[in-house]
Amino acid sequence: MAVGLKPAESLLPVPGVRLAVLGAELRYRNRPDMVLIALEPDSSVAATFTRNRFAAAPVIVAREHLASTAPRALLINAGQANAGTGEPGIAVARASCKLVGDALGVEAEAVLPFSTGVIGVAPPLDRMAAAIPGLIAALAEDNWLAAGRAIMTTDTVLKGVSRQAVIDGKTITISGITKGAGMIRPNMATMLAYVGTDAALAPAVLESVLVAAVEQSFNCITIDGDTSTNDACVLMATGRAGNTRIEKASGSACQAFQDAVSAVMQELAQAIVRDGEGATKFVAIRVDAGATESDCREVAFTIAHSPLVKTALFASDPNWGRILAAVGRAPIGRLDIDRVAIDVNGVAIVRGGAVAPSYTEEQGKAAMAPEEIEIVVNLGAGVSTATVWTCDFSHEYVTINAEYRT
Amino acid sequence: MAVGLKPAESLLPVPGVRLAVLGAELRYRNRPDMVLIALEPDSSVAATFTRNRFAAAPVIVAREHLASTAPRALLINAGQANAGTGEPGIAVARASCKLVGDALGVEAEAVLPFSTGVIGVAPPLDRMAAAIPGLIAALAEDNWLAAGRAIMTTDTVLKGVSRQAVIDGKTITISGITKGAGMIRPNMATMLAYVGTDAALAPAVLESVLVAAVEQSFNCITIDGDTSTNDACVLMATGRAGNTRIEKASGSACQAFQDAVSAVMQELAQAIVRDGEGATKFVAIRVDAGATESDCREVAFTIAHSPLVKTALFASDPNWGRILAAVGRAPIGRLDIDRVAIDVNGVAIVRGGAVAPSYTEEQGKAAMAPEEIEIVVNLGAGVSTATVWTCDFSHEYVTINAEYRT
Numbered sequence: 029m030a031v032g033l034k035p036a037e038s039l040l041p042v043p044g045v046r047l048a049v050l051g052a053e054l055r056y057r058n059r060p061d062m063v064l065i066a067l068e069p070d071s072s073v074a075a076t077f078t079r080n081r082f083a084a085a086p087v088i089v090a091r092e093h094l095a096s097t098a099p100r101a102l103l104i105n106a107g108q109a110n111a112g113t114g115e116p117g118i119a120v121a122r123a124s125c126k127l128v129g130d131a132l133g134v135e136a137e138a139v140l141p142f143s144t145g146v147i148g149v150a151p152p153l154d155r156m157a158a159a160i161p162g163l164i165a166a167l168a169e170d171n172w173l174a175a176g177r178a179i180m181t182t183d184t185v186l187k188g189v190s191r192q193a194v195i196d197g198k199t200i201t202i203s204g205i206t207k208g209a210g211m212i213r214p215n216m217a218t219m220l221a222y223v224g225t226d227a228a229l230a231p232a233v234l235e236s237v238l239v240a241a242v243e244q245s246f247n248c249i250t251i252d253g254d255t256s257t258n259d260a261c262v263l264m265a266t267g268r269a270g271n272t273r274i275e276k277a278s279g280s281a282c283q284a285f286q287d288a289v290s291a292v293m294q295e296l297a298q299a300i301v302r303d304g305e306g307a308t309k310f311v312a313i314r315v316d317a318g319a320t321e322s323d324c325r326e327v328a329f330t331i332a333h334s335p336l337v338k339t340a341l342f343a344s345d346p347n348w349g350r351i352l353a354a355v356g357r358a359p360i361g362r363l364d365i366d367r368v369a370i371d372v373n374g375v376a377i378v379r380g381g382a383v384a385p386s387y388t389e390e391q392g393k394a395a396m397a398p399e400e401i402e403i404v405v406n407l408g409a410g411v412s413t414a415t416v417w418t419c420d421f422s423h424e425y426v427t428i429n430a431e432y433r434t
Numbered sequence: 435m436a437v438g439l440k441p442a443e444s445l446l447p448v449p450g451v452r453l454a455v456l457g458a459e460l461r462y463r464n465r466p467d468m469v470l471i472a473l474e475p476d477s478s479v480a481a482t483f484t485r486n487r488f489a490a491a492p493v494i495v496a497r498e499h500l501a502s503t504a505p506r507a508l509l510i511n512a513g514q515a516n517a518g519t520g521e522p523g524i525a526v527a528r529a530s531c532k533l534v535g536d537a538l539g540v541e542a543e544a545v546l547p548f549s550t551g552v553i554g555v556a557p558p559l560d561r562m563a564a565a566i567p568g569l570i571a572a573l574a575e576d577n578w579l580a581a582g583r584a585i586m587t588t589d590t591v592l593k594g595v596s597r598q599a600v601i602d603g604k605t606i607t608i609s610g611i612t613k614g615a616g617m618i619r620p621n622m623a624t625m626l627a628y629v630g631t632d633a634a635l636a637p638a639v640l641e642s643v644l645v646a647a648v649e650q651s652f653n654c655i656t657i658d659g660d661t662s663t664n665d666a667c668v669l670m671a672t673g674r675a676g677n678t679r680i681e682k683a684s685g686s687a688c689q690a691f692q693d694a695v696s697a698v699m700q701e702l703a704q705a706i707v708r709d710g711e712g713a714t715k716f717v718a719i720r721v722d723a724g725a726t727e728s729d730c731r732e733v734a735f736t737i738a739h740s741p742l743v744k745t746a747l748f749a750s751d752p753n754w755g756r757i758l759a760a761v762g763r764a765p766i767g768r769l770d771i772d773r774v775a776i777d778v779n780g781v782a783i784v785r786g787g788a789v790a791p792s793y794t795e796e797q798g799k800a801a802m803a804p805e806e807i808e809i810v811v812n813l814g815a816g817v818s819t820a821t822v823w824t825c826d827f828s829h830e831y832v833t834i835n836a837e838y839r840t
Contacts, residue, residue, distance in 0.1 A: 081769045082762030082787070112758050114788030147755025148789050252741040255763040257755075335658040335741065335827075339835035349553025349663075352518050356488030357661040363487045381488070382520030383554050421741075423832050429745035430828075 031310040031399050031419065033302035036188035039172035039203045044068040044266025045224040048166035049178040052159035054151045055107025060178035062156065064163040065102040065222065066132065071266045072231040073099040074238040075140070078259035084111035085150070086141035087258060089121040093137045098231075100138040102262065103128050104220065106179050106207075108151040110143040111257035120150040127157050131164055142260055144181055144207065144220055176205035179220055182428075183208040187299040193288040195281050196271040200227040202288055206296040208251075208303055221246065221261040221296055227285055228267035229274040236277040237286050238263040245293035249417045251304040252425075253333045263289065301417045306424030309341050311401045314415045318407045323360040324414035327405060330358035331416075338421030341401060346392025348377045355405060367408025373401060437716040437805050437825065439708035442594035445578035445609045450474040450672025451630040454572035455584040458565035460557045461513025466584035468562065470569040471508040471628065472538065477672045478637040479505040480644040481546070484665035490517035491556065492547035493664060495527040499543045504637075506544040508668065509534050510626065512585050512613075514557040516549040517663035526556040533563050537570055548666055550587055550613065550626055578630075582611035585626055588834075589614040593705040599694040601687050602677035606633040608694055612702040614657075614709050627652065627667040627702055633691055634673035635680040642683040643692050644669040651699035654731075655823045657710040658831075659739045669695065707823045712830030715747050717807045720821045724813045729766040730820035733811060736764035737822075744827030747807060752798025754783045761811060773814025779807060 045067060049060035067073070075094055077087050093099065103124055110117045125139035132139075143151060176188040188205040204223035229237070242261055267273065274282050302310050313331050318324035331337055334354040340347035351370055356363070370378035375395040377387055395401075451473060455466035473479070481500055483493050499505065509530055516523045531545035538545075549557060582594040594611040610629035635643070648667055673679065680688050708716050719737050724730035737743055740760040746753035757776055762769070776784035781801040783793055801807075 080759060080762040081771050082758050109755075112755055112784070112788050114786065117788075147758065253739070255759070257759050257762060333659070335831070336835055339832055342832070343836035345836070349515075349518055352488050352553065353486060353661070353663050356486040356663060365487050378518070380520065382518050382523075421832065422836075423829055425741070426745055426748070426827065426829050426832055429742055430749035430751070 030185045030303040031307050033185050033299055035186040036173060036176060039176070039188045040190040040192070040201050041169035041172070042201050042203050042224040042266065043169065043226045043268035044071060045264060046167040046169050047171035047175045048163045048168065049171065049174045050159045050162050050166065052155045054105055054155055055145060060174065061106045062159050062163060063104040063175045063178045064128065064167065065175070066167050067100055067264055068266055069100070071098070071264060072229060072234045073262060073264050074231070074235040075260060075262045076238060076242050078255060078257060080255045080257045082111060082257045084109055084143060084258040085113055085117035085121045086110055086143045087260065088118060089125065090140040090142065090260065093125065093140055096137040097135065098138065099140050100134045101128055101132055102140045102142060102222065104142040104179055105151045105156065106181055107145040108143060108149040109145045109147045109258050110150045111147045113148060113150045117150045120153050123153055124156050127160050131160050142220055144179065144258055147257060172203050172205060179205065179207045181207065183303055185303045187296060187303065189292045189295045191288050191292050193284055195227060195284050198269050198271040200225060200269040200271060200285070202292050204292045204296050206300060208300050219246065219256060219259045219300060221293070223262065223289065223292060224264040224266070226266050226269040228269060228271050229265050229285065233274050233277045233282060234263060234265050237289055240286060241290040241293045244290050245297040248415060249297045249301050250329060250332050251301065251419060298417055301419050304419035305428050306422040307419035308422050309399055309401055309420040311341060311403065311418050311420065312415055313403045313418065314413065315405045315407065316413045317410060318412040319362065319410040321412040321414050323407065324412050325416065326360050327355055327358040327407065328414055328416035330354050331403065332418040335421055341420035342422045344396040346372065346389065346396045348392065351403065352378060362409070363407070364409060369406040369408065371404040372396060373398065436591045436709040437713050439591050439705055441592040442579060442582060445582070445594045446596040446598070446607050447575035447578070448607050448609050448630040448672065449575065449632045449674035450477060451670060452573040452575050453577035453581045454569045454574065455577065455580045456565045456568050456572065458561045460511055460561055461551060466580065467512045468565050468569060469510040469581045469584045470534065470573065471581070472573050473506050473670055474672050474674070477504070477670060478635060478640045479668060479670050480637070480641040481666060481668045482644060482648050484661060484663060486661045486663045488517060488663045490515055490549055490664040491519055491523035491527045492516055492549045493666065494524060495531065496546040496548065496666065499531065499546055502543040503541060504544065505546050506540045507534055507538055508546045508548060508628065510548040510585055511557045511562065512587055513551040514549060514555040515551045515553045515664050516556045518554045519556045523556045526559050529559055530562050533566050537566050548626060550585065550664055553663060578609050578611060585611065585613045587613065589709055591709045593702060593709065595698045595701045597694050597698050599690050601633060601690050604675050604677040606631060606675040606677060606691070608698050610698045610702050612706060614706050625652065625662060625665045625706060627699070629668070629695065629698060630670045630672070631695070632672050632675040634675060634677050635671050635691065639680050639683045639688060640669060640671050643695055646692060647696040647699045650696050651703040654821060655703045655707050656735060656738050657707065657825060704823055707825050710825035711834045712828040713825035714828050715805055715807055715826040717747060717809065717824050717826065718821055719809045719824065720819065721811045721813060722819045723816060724818040725768065725816040727818040727820050729813065730818050731822065732766050733761055733764040733813065734820055734822035736760045737809065738824040741827055747826035748828045750799070750802040752778065752795065752802045754798065757809065758784060768815070769813070770815060775812040775814065777810045778802060779804065
C-alpha cells in the first residue's frame with residue numbers, strides 16, 4: 029500500500045560503522061530480528077528519544093548509557109517493545125548490554141539497547157544471549173540494507189537512504205535506515221531511525237545537527253498522533269572521512285553537513301508516512317504566513333490529525349469545510365479568519381475565510397484525485413511557515429489496527 | 435448502530451415554550467427541516483456556542499442578538515450549516531430573524547438563528563420565508579418530539595429527555611432535545627441542544643447553571659475530536675412553574691435545579707455518543723487521583739482521541755499498551771508513571787505503571803467484550819477526577835465519512 033515508495037535497493041557503507049543481523053526467533057520466525065551496530069573508537073553518537081512518559085525500558089537504559097560514556101555498539105531487537113514491563117524489563121535491557129559489552133571488550137554503558145514490537149513484553153534474554161556471538165562474527169560495513177530489513181515489524185517497504193556531500197574537500201557519506209511509526213499493528217510500537225556518517229565533528233556539533241534535522245523531519249510527520257513508547261533516532265559519526273573536524277555549529281562546513289543530514293532524515297521520515305498504516309495518499313500540509321512557526325505547526329498538525337480530513341482525503345472528496353473547521357479549532361493564540369486562504373494542489377478553495385468565488389466542485393475533485401496531495405493554508409498573520417507530512421485514513425487502517433493480535 | 439439507545443418516545447411539554455416544525459425542502463425532501471421555538475414574554479435564555487474560530491453565520495448572529503435583548507424565538511434549519519459563507523451567509527441569518535420577528539411582532543434581535551448541515555452553503559432565504567407563516571400557525575407546547583426529529587441530520591435515533599423536580603414545593607419540568615456531534619457525515623456539522631424549563635430563575639443564575647451543566651455533559655464527550663463550526667446549547671426558562679424566583683447561584687433550590695438540568699444534559703450528551711458515527715461501543719473514561727481536574731480531563735481526552743485505542747475498542751481487543759501509551763503522551767505537567775493504575779470494566783490491568791501481576795489475557799478479553807466499557811485510570815497524584823464519554827472507531831466510521839457527498 030506504500031504511496032510512491034520503492035524499497036531501498038542499495039545503501040552506501042559508512043567507514044567505521046559495521047552492522048550485523050541474525051534471526052534469533054525472539055518473536056518472528058525465519059527472518060532476522062536482531063541487529064548489532066558496532067562503531068570504531070572515537071566515534072560520536074547523538075540520539076533523541078520519545079517524549080512519551082511511558083518510555084520503554086531500552087529507552088531509559090539508552091539515555092543513561094549515553095550520558096555516561098561514548099557508545100561503541102547499538103543492539104536492536106524487533107518483536108518485543110519492552111515497554112510497560114517494569115523492573116524486569118529494565119533488567120533485560122541492562123543484561124543485554126552487558127553481554128554485548130563483555131563480548132566486544134567494552135563496558136556495558138558503551139552499548140545502547142533499542143526494542144520495537146509488542147508493548148508489555150520483554151525480549152527473551154536467553155535467545156538474545158545465544159545470538160550475540162553470531163552477530164559479532166557477522167559485523168561488516170556493507171550490511172545497512174540487511175539491518176534496515178531486520179528492524180521492520182509490519183512495515184511493508186524497506187526504508188533506507190544514502191547521500192554524499194563534499195566537506196572541506198573530502199567526500200563524506202551518510203547512510204540511514206528507519207522503520208515505521210504509528211504503532212503499525214496492534215501493540216506494535218516504534219519509530220526507529222539510525223543514521224551513520226564518516227564525517228568528523230565535535231560531539232556538541234553532532235548533537236546540534238541531530239536536533240535541527242529531527243525538528244525538520246521526524247518531528248514533522250504524523251500517522252495517527254499516537255506517540256510510541258520506544259521512538260528513537262540515532263546519529264553516529266565515525267570521523268573517518270578525513271575532513272577537518274567540525275568544531276562549531278555554524279559555518280559553511282557545518283551547514284553543508286546539516287543540509288545533507290536533514291535531507292536524509294526528511295526522506296526517511298517521509299518514507300514512514302508513505303508506508304503508513306493503510307495509507308493511500310501522501311499529504312503535505314504547509315501553513316504559511318503565520319505569526320510564529322509554532323502557530324503554523326499547530327494548525328498543520330490539527331489538520332493532519334483530524335479524522336474527518338483524513339477520511340475525506342481517503343475518499344478524494346474536496347471537503348474543504350473540514351479543513352476550515354480544523355483550522356478554526358487549532359490551539360493558537362489568534363486567528364483572523366477573514367484572512368485565511370486554503371489551496372489544495374494549486375486550486376484556490378478558500379479566500380478571505382470563505383469559499384473562493386472562482387471555486388468549482390470539479391476543480392476540487394481534480395485537486396483531490398492524485399496520490400500526492402499538497403494542502404497550503406495561508407494565515408495572513410505573519411511570515412512564518414511550517415510543513416507537516418501525513419497520510420489519509422482508510423478502511424485498511426481500521427482493519428490493521430482492529431485485527432486481533434496474532 | 436446506536437449503542438444501548440432507544441428513540442425518545444415522549445417528552446413533557448414545558449409551559450411557556452411552544453414549538454413548531456415544517457418541511458421547507460431546504461435540502462431534505464419529505465421531512466420537516468425547520469423548527470421554530472417561541473417563548474412567552476419574561477422568559478430567560480442562556481446559551482453556549484462553539485469555540486471554533488470559524489463560527490457559522492447563525493452563531494455569530496445569535497451571539498449578537500443574545501447580547502442585545504431577551505430572546506423570544508429560536509429559528510433552526512437542518513440541511514445547510516451556513517458556515518464558511520462569509521457576508522452573504524450573515525445576511526441570510528439576519529434576514530431570517532427579521533422575518534420571524536416581523537411575523538411575531540418582536541424585534542429581529544429577539545430571534546436567535548441556528549443552522550446544521552453542509553458547510554459552505556447558506557439556506558435558501560426564499561424557502562425559509564415561505565415557511566414562516568406555517569411555522570407560526572403550528573406553534574404548540576406538545577411539539578418537543580417533532581422538533582427533536584426535525585433537527586436530525588444523519589442521526590439515527592431521535593434524542594430527547596424530560597425530567598421533573600420539586601423546587602420550593604412546586605413541580606418544575608425540564609425537556610431537552612439534541613442532535614449528534616462529530617460532523618456526522620461529509621460536511622454535516624453540528625451538535626445542537628435545546629433545553630426548556632418552566633422554572634423561575636434570574637438570568638444570571640440560568641447562565642451559571644448552563645455553564646456548569648455543559649461543563650459536566652457536552653464538554654465531556656467526543657466522537658472524533660473535531661469541533662464543529664455550529665455547536666450550540668441553549669437553556670430556556672419561562673418561569674411559569676410558580677416557584678419563588680431563584681435569585682442566587684447557591685442554596686438548595688438552585689442546587690436542585692442544577693442537578694436536574696445537569697442530569698438532562700448528561701443524558702442528552704451521552705445519547706450523542708451512543709449514536710456516534712459508526713459507534714459499536716459506549717465508552718466511559720474516568721481518570722481518578724489526578725493533581726487537578728484539568729490533568730484528569732487531558733488524560734481522559736488523550737485516551738478518547740487515540741485512533742489506536744478506539745480501533746482496539748472496536749475489535750474488543752484488550753490492547754492495554756495503547757491506553758498506557760496514550761496516558762504517557764497526555765499533555766500534563768507531571769506524571770509519575772510508577773503510580774499509574776488502569777482498570778477496564780473492573781479488571782486490574784496496569785499496576786505501578788506495568789502490567790498487573792494478576793492480569794491474564796482471558797480477563798482482558800472478557801473485560802473488553804461488552805457494548806459498554808468503563809476505563810478507569812488512577813494517576814496516584816492527588817484527589818481530582820474527571821470522566822469523558824466516547825465511542826469506538828469502526829469501519830462504519832470510515833464508510834460514513836469517506837462516502838461521497840450526495
